[in-house]
Amino acid sequence: MKLLLSLLLTASSAMAFMPRMTSVSSSSSSTQLAESFTGAKDISALTKDLKTVFTTEQIDEILPHRYPFALVDKVIEYEAGKRAVGVKCVTKNEEFFNGHFPSRPIMPGVMQVEALAQLAGIVCLQMEGAAPGAVFFFAGVDGVKWKKPVVPGDTLVMEVEIKKWNAKFGLAKATGKAYVDGGLVVEVDEMTFALAK
Known part of the structure; x- marks a missing residue:
């Protein structure tokens, strides 16, 4: 059961690590900027105990x-x-x-x-x-x-x-x-x- 809870929490935890996108004015070269970036390694590690x-x-x-x-x-x-x-x-x-x-x-x-x-x-x-x-x-x-x-x-x-x-x-x-x-x-x-x- 502990593993199931870990997996179920993994998805919601991963969402917390996902980059938050912020709109910027159309005059800038990019329409969205990431405020934070966790990376694949850390997100992948959330399921390492499964x-x-x-x-x-x-x-x-x-x-x-x-x-x-x-x-x-x-x-x-x-x-x-x-x-x-x-x-x-x-x-x-x-x-x-x-x-x-x-x-x-x-x-x-x-x-x-x-x-x-x-x-x-x-x-x-x-x-x-x-x-x-x-x-x-x-x-x-x-x-x-x-x-x-x-x-x-x-x-x-x-x-x-x-x-x-x-x-x-x-x-x-x-x-x-x-x-x-x-x-x-x-x-x-x-x-x-x-x-x-």
Whole structure:
């Protein structure tokens, strides 16, 4: 949890380091001047204590999803059989931004829920009765609330918790939330998954 708080604070702390721009008269050679400049090294150091539990290559060994539908870049916290915290770096190169929307790119809400589901899959596919690379299907989703748009340049920090796992029938239930810059952007009360047999 300490790592999650550190990451969530990182984004808002980084904003404090960002240059403040001040308008100047049009007669000057520059229209804006930076009052302060922190630099990449110091801003990058804000996340130095975050450890990667699963890299993108290790996630590929667990999940069957591939480009353009692989939506978890890394896992930074993991409790076997219970929960995980993962990161999705949202870039303007995402395939879905071509149509959603060309003049105002917004990550589709269903893709945010899918990213949470994939993070839950990383936990579930390492539990007894499931094999890495197996396919989990959505069987239901309830209580989804979107709080604000997710746009290119955002870092989507997701947390899921497995509430129920039935190895015999390959059924799982989970909850999930995702944040950008420390603010809640989406929450899901319940996701239900069925392991393909």
